[in-house]
Each structure stands twice: as structure tokens, then as C-alpha cells.
Amino acid sequence: MTSMFAERISDALREAAAELGAAVPSVRLDRPRDTSHGDLASNIALTLAKRLGRPPREIANDLRDRLNGLEGVERIEVAGPGFLNFFVEAAVVGGTLHTILASRDDYGRSDEGAGRRIMVEFVSANPTGPLHLGHGRQAALGDAIAALLEWSGWQVHREFYFNDAGAQIARLAESVWARYQQLLGHDTPVAENGYQGEYVSEIAAAFRDTVGGVHEGDHGPEATEAMRTFAVGMLRDEQKRDLAAFRVRFDEYYPETRLYSEGRVDDTIRALDETGLTYQEGGAAWLRTSRFGDQKDRVMVKSDGSPTYFLPDVAYHMGKWERGFHEVVNVQGADHHSTVDRVRAGLQALGRPRGYPEYLLHQMVTVVRGGEEVRFSKRAGSYTTLAELVSEVGADVARYFFLMRRPEAHLTFDLDLALDQSDRNPVYKVQYAHARLCSLLELARTQFGDAAEAVASADTSLLGTAAEREVINQLAEFPAFLARATSARAPHLICDYLEKTAGLVNSWYQTGHPTRDPSARALVADPALRAARLALAGAARIVLHNGLAVLGLTAPERMER
RNA sequence: GUCCCCGUAGCUCAGAUGGAUAGAGCGACUGCCUCCUAAGCAGUAGGCCCCAGGUUCGAGUCCUGGCGGGGACGCCA
Structure with missing residues (x-):
């Protein structure tokens, strides 16, 4: 209803x-x-x-x-x-179907957000290596939350922040330098704390192919800088390709260096100093973040004169506010939870509201293959990449797996299940139910010539069986589920909803199986009853389609084995 | 030591503001293709919802204290 x-x-x-x-x-x-x-x-x-x-x-x-x-x-x-x-009354229950059929691809949308702007920042991987499965979870989560917000009437900005300078990047450049020299026949081992992954050698090879041997034996700043720029560019391109294959797009990529080049970090230091909440101790500049709920005060400028990560973080979020994003959801791994209080404290010192920005912290991903855990470490370069996963199981399965668990629950990604037993995957059940309804509607057209108008004017009060009522009531709940999933930042609720819906649809469909009750099938001879059942099928198809769309999954019209 | 997350079926996990008999998928077992697609459906078995107190008409859900697992607590990023 x-x-x-x-x-x-x-x-x-x-x-x-x-x-x-x-x-x-x-x-x-x-x-x-x-x-x-x-x-x-x-x-x-x-x-x-x-x-x-x-x-x-x-x-x-x-x-x-x-x-x-x-x-x-x-x-x-x-x-x-x-x-x-x-x-x-059956007429009221059935009336839902006409609402859905009329709304079509918009069924479930609301104007709760009233067009207000909101930023979702997610993935935000540093360009020091290919994206791994932890990034994959975050990409799926952030994109789904962004889509949910759009469905609720928000104007969403998807942003990816990355650190393109700093110590990690310097370490990457050093590693590339070592591999490059190796390619030119020198015995220059990669430092123990450097990046050991194979991709570093690939970058070095590409660099050599581009510039030749001009930097042979050259460990000067220009050589390192050239390799840094080259490596960052190459890795960023690769990350973008991986994300595109995963069907995730961003409105903006925001580099950390921009915060420095635009003077935002210096501005932030000045602004913080003006609050009178900063002090010098041990040669470092501190901020009294403990005033705002942080467990202790934090260093903003180290005794060597360089800023800690805290400072650009605050500068970045001040920038978000100034860009007009007064609602921001940061999707991050739970290992960042210690920075939450710190950054918020810094922002509060500058007068931003207490809960700004909002954080959605998700637990880590454990990868299991062959019954045992696969340890992934960026340093060792032995982790499973998002690209590998997507090319093996496809974007639909990968996205669904990442989304079907609550963000705050640990995710065990069973590669065997995702790869070898993909037939039993819940995502196929949902997609299959959609495809089945599509072919049902197609058959109605070809066999009976049922036009959309006939279905649109169907007398849905004819749908009185328990199975039918249950499906319709379930379809009627879709907007409420979307609203709840949006406000709770919980896409997994949509997964649950879709599986339940697909189950009810399949159950309804099977009651009309020839060996059970042929009179319960959708394509019966009686045109009025047939139209009513096709209205149900059409409405269910719309709901499954829209639910899959919010999660960023395709809704195939047919499934080939 | 402090903080955060988790503990529900053999396994992986859902269970919004407390509500009726705690659910799904996988795994096990039993049925069902006379074809609108069986990647499905119907059914069976499997539960001291980690433990102990408390709050109340009522607790898997809220509070307190434990136990167990994971993560975080830098002048790292």
C-alpha cells in the first residue's frame, strides 16, 4: 500500500x-x-x-x-x-503497484535532502601502489552511500584525497631509483623500508623506456624528483583505471600539495595561533586539542620545522567547509579512528561545529584463500589487488560482497567463494529474479501482445493470494528501506532487502510452476488477471532494478549460464 | 593502561527508534522441471543470541561489570 x-x-x-x-x-x-x-x-x-x-x-x-x-x-x-x-483491502494493497509503475526508475527517490550539497570523501589512497581490497570495500561503500544520498535528494560531490608528497612518496621515489639503477646494471638494493612490490620495477622500466639512461648513477634531487613525479603519475593513472573498472568515478581528486601551494597550511597555522590555543614545547608547536575532547594535545609543527599530518588534515577540512560543504561524510578505515577526535578538535578550535565532519569508519578486510588468510602488506607488495579481484569475479560480484556486511563489522572476503562458487552468490539470485521478470514481460508482449497500457490500467485488486500480497507489501517498503539505509549510512540494508525481495518474487513465480499450480502462473488466459499479475511482475522488476542501481550493480535482462 | 569495533545456527553474517514463534546464504538431509529461465522453489535438521547482574508488562536489542577476538593510541603517514 x-x-x-x-x-x-x-x-x-x-x-x-x-x-x-x-x-x-x-x-x-x-x-x-x-x-x-x-x-x-x-x-x-x-x-x-x-x-x-x-x-x-x-x-x-x-x-x-x-x-x-x-x-x-x-x-x-x-x-x-x-x-x-x-x-x-486488496484494492489498496494492489494500488501500490500503480504507484511503482508510474514512478518507474524514480520509485524510491525522495527530496529529503532538498538539493543541499554534501561531500562524500572516500578511497583517498596514496599513490604508492595499486589499490587493494581494503580500498575496494571503501570504494563500494563510499559510492553506494553517495548514490543513496542522491536518491534522497542530496547534491553529492565525490572526492578522492591523496598525499602526493611526504615521506611515503619519497620512499617510493627511492625505491624506483634503486630499481632503475638495477635495470642499468648496478647493484643498488631497494631499502628495507622501501616498496618491494613488483610494480616498482614496472615503473622503473617505464621510466627507463621514457628517459633512457640519463639518470644512471645520478642520485641528485632532479633525478629523484623526476622519478617521484613519474611514479606518482603512473600509479594515479593505474588507480583511476582500477576504479573505472570497478565503476567508481570521482568528481574531484584533491592532492595534498595543493594545500601547500595555495598557502592553506600556513593560513591554518596562523588561524590556529590567533585562537590562543597553541603553545611551544620542546621546540615544537602544539595545539590544545584536549580542550575539545581529544585525549591529549597534538603537535602541529615538529621541532624540525615541518608540519605533522594533522595540520594539512585540518587545512583540508577547513577548505571543504569554505568550498560550501557543510555536510561531509568521510569514509575511512577504522585504523584511522585515532585521527577523528584530533581533526575535529582542530576544526572546533577554528569555530567549526562539533561533529564536523561525519566519519564512517569501516573495519578491515581479511582475505581468505584456500581456507587460510592471505596477509596483504603494502610494503611486501604481496597483497591482492582490487584490479585482480574485479577481473576475476567482475565488478557486480565484488561490489556486492563488499557491501553485504555492515561497515563496522570485520569483512572476511573468501576468494574461493567469490571466484569458484560464484554460481551460488546472492547477487546472482537478485539479478536472476530481475532477468526472469524481464523475460516474463517480454513473453507477455510477444505471445499475448500485452501492451504497457493494458498493464497500467490493470485491476490489481484481483491479486489476492498470500504470495501476491506478501510481494506487494515488500515492494511498498522499498522507499522506507532506502531512507533508513541512507540515514544510517548502511548500504548492506539494501542487500538484505534485495535478497528478501528476490526470494519472495521467486517464491511467487514458482507457485505457478506446471507441476504445482498452473492457474497461479502469470501468463494465464484471462486478460484481466494476466494484466494484474504482469503489473506485479513489472513493479517487482522496477524495485529490483532500482535497488541494484543504488548499489552500483547492473540489472541484466537475461542471464546466460 | 586508555579508546573504538565485534561476539547470534557447523561456516559467513542480517536482526532501526526495546515487542508476537530470533532470520538469510553456504554446508547437511528430503522432495519438485508437464517449462512464464530449476543461478529457482517447498520442506527437515541445526540456537543457554559470550557470561553475570540490572532497568520493565516485555531485552539478541538499553545500562553496569567481566571474558574472548580485532584495531587504534607518535614530533609516522
Whole structure:
């Protein structure tokens, strides 16, 4: 049924409660797990029992009597300890289908965000190596959250921040330098704390192919700088390619060096000094971040005169605010959680609000292959890359795997399951249900010539079986699930929803199997009933399609084995 | 030592603001192709929801204290 209809019921409930002497701000209606408990249920009588000093069942009976004759409601039952169960007329239930069919690709969208701007910053990998599976989880998560926000009416900016200078990059340049000299026949081992991955040699080879041997034996600053620029450019290109293959795009890539070249870091030091919250100790400049909930004060400028990472971080986020992003979601690995309080404290010192920016910290990814854990270490260069994974299982499966778990739960990525048993993958179940509905609708066109108009004007009150009602009620909940997944920053709720929906659709579909009940099939001879069932099929297809779209997955019209 | 996350079926995990008989997938077992696609469906087995207190009509969910696992606590990034 439409949400408007559910709202009417909850309004009526609220009025009735007020008449009993208990004003409540809003009444929540649930869809009962058990279909014998009706289409909608309320526990309001239970929650009011204490306030009214009366047994909940008595209150429930009272409320029911006041609600009798509500339009579209077939009957109301009082059940269990005092639940009110609403049984809705078939016409109202079926009416949902017309809402969905009319909204099509927009079904589920809302204007909650009212066009306000919001930034989602995610991945933000440093260009020191190819993206690994941890980045993959973050790419899938950030992109899905961004899409959810767009569906809720926000204007979303996807941003990727990267450190293109600093010690790690210097280390990368040194490693490339060593490999480059090796290619020219010198015995120059890569430093122990350097990057050992094979990709470093590839970069060195490409560099040699580009410039030849002009830097042979040359360890001067120009040589290192040339290799740094070359390596960063090459790795960034590779990361962009990997992300493109994963179907993740960014509106902006923001380099750390820009914070320095635009003077933002110096500005931030000045601004912080002006607050009077900074002090000198041991030759370093400190900020009293402990004033704002950080566990201890932090160094902003080291005794050697160089800034700690904290400073550009604050400068970067001040920049976000100044660019007009007063709502920001930072998607980061949980290993960054110690920086959260610090950065927020710095921003608070500069007058930004307490909770700015919002952080979504996700737990790490453990990779399991052949029953044992695959340790991935950037240093050793022995980790599984996102590109490898995507080329083996495809972007759809990879994205779904990364999204199906709550962000704050540890993710065990079983490569054997993803690679070898992909047939049993939940994503295929959802996509298959979609493809099946597509071919059902196609058959209706070719065999019966059923036009879209016939379906659009179908009498959906003909859909009265338990399986049909259950599917329709499930479809009706899609917008609510989207809203919840958005506000909770929890795309996995959509995975759960899609699997449940696909299951109900498949179940409904199978009841019409020739060996079971041919009269329950969709393509029956009776044109009116056929149109009604095709309306259900069409609406279900739309919901599956839209749900997959929000998660960044394709919705194939057919599945080939 | 302090902080964050997790602990639910054999395995991997869902269970929003406390509500009716705790769910799914995988694995095990039993059925179902007379074809709108069986990558599916129906069913069976499998649970002291880590432990102990507390809050209340009611706790997997909230509070306190433990136990176990992971992560973070730099003038690293």
C-alpha cells in the first residue's frame, strides 16, 4: 500500500490515542513478519499501557472501536499482548503497484535532502601502489552511500584525497631509483623500508623506456624528483583505471600539495595561533586539542620545522567547509579512528561545529584463500589487488560482497567463494529474479501482445493470494528501506532487502510452476488477471532494478549460464 | 593502561527508534522441471543470541561489570 495510506492509519491512531488521553507525537506501523498478523501492525497499545494505567489489550480494543470504518481497511484485530493488526483491502494493497509503475526508475527517490550539497570523501589512497581490497570495500561503500544520498535528494560531490608528497612518496621515489639503477646494471638494493612490490620495477622500466639512461648513477634531487613525479603519475593513472573498472568515478581528486601551494597550511597555522590555543614545547608547536575532547594535545609543527599530518588534515577540512560543504561524510578505515577526535578538535578550535565532519569508519578486510588468510602488506607488495579481484569475479560480484556486511563489522572476503562458487552468490539470485521478470514481460508482449497500457490500467485488486500480497507489501517498503539505509549510512540494508525481495518474487513465480499450480502462473488466459499479475511482475522488476542501481550493480535482462 | 569495533545456527553474517514463534546464504538431509529461465522453489535438521547482574508488562536489542577476538593510541603517514 502507499505510504500515504499508512500515514492515514497512523494519523487516525494518533487521534484515537489522544481521545483516550494520551498524546503521542507519531505512531509507527510495522509490517508483521507473520502474514496472519495482517498487512500493518501497531504496538501503540503496549506502549501506552503504563501511561494510561490500563491493560494493553483493553486499550487496543478501545482504539480498534474508534478506528472502525476506516477507509481501505478491511478489519482490525487485537492480537497477542495487545497488538493492533490491520488487514488492508486488496484494492489498496494492489494500488501500490500503480504507484511503482508510474514512478518507474524514480520509485524510491525522495527530496529529503532538498538539493543541499554534501561531500562524500572516500578511497583517498596514496599513490604508492595499486589499490587493494581494503580500498575496494571503501570504494563500494563510499559510492553506494553517495548514490543513496542522491536518491534522497542530496547534491553529492565525490572526492578522492591523496598525499602526493611526504615521506611515503619519497620512499617510493627511492625505491624506483634503486630499481632503475638495477635495470642499468648496478647493484643498488631497494631499502628495507622501501616498496618491494613488483610494480616498482614496472615503473622503473617505464621510466627507463621514457628517459633512457640519463639518470644512471645520478642520485641528485632532479633525478629523484623526476622519478617521484613519474611514479606518482603512473600509479594515479593505474588507480583511476582500477576504479573505472570497478565503476567508481570521482568528481574531484584533491592532492595534498595543493594545500601547500595555495598557502592553506600556513593560513591554518596562523588561524590556529590567533585562537590562543597553541603553545611551544620542546621546540615544537602544539595545539590544545584536549580542550575539545581529544585525549591529549597534538603537535602541529615538529621541532624540525615541518608540519605533522594533522595540520594539512585540518587545512583540508577547513577548505571543504569554505568550498560550501557543510555536510561531509568521510569514509575511512577504522585504523584511522585515532585521527577523528584530533581533526575535529582542530576544526572546533577554528569555530567549526562539533561533529564536523561525519566519519564512517569501516573495519578491515581479511582475505581468505584456500581456507587460510592471505596477509596483504603494502610494503611486501604481496597483497591482492582490487584490479585482480574485479577481473576475476567482475565488478557486480565484488561490489556486492563488499557491501553485504555492515561497515563496522570485520569483512572476511573468501576468494574461493567469490571466484569458484560464484554460481551460488546472492547477487546472482537478485539479478536472476530481475532477468526472469524481464523475460516474463517480454513473453507477455510477444505471445499475448500485452501492451504497457493494458498493464497500467490493470485491476490489481484481483491479486489476492498470500504470495501476491506478501510481494506487494515488500515492494511498498522499498522507499522506507532506502531512507533508513541512507540515514544510517548502511548500504548492506539494501542487500538484505534485495535478497528478501528476490526470494519472495521467486517464491511467487514458482507457485505457478506446471507441476504445482498452473492457474497461479502469470501468463494465464484471462486478460484481466494476466494484466494484474504482469503489473506485479513489472513493479517487482522496477524495485529490483532500482535497488541494484543504488548499489552500483547492473540489472541484466537475461542471464546466460 | 586508555579508546573504538565485534561476539547470534557447523561456516559467513542480517536482526532501526526495546515487542508476537530470533532470520538469510553456504554446508547437511528430503522432495519438485508437464517449462512464464530449476543461478529457482517447498520442506527437515541445526540456537543457554559470550557470561553475570540490572532497568520493565516485555531485552539478541538499553545500562553496569567481566571474558574472548580485532584495531587504534607518535614530533609516522
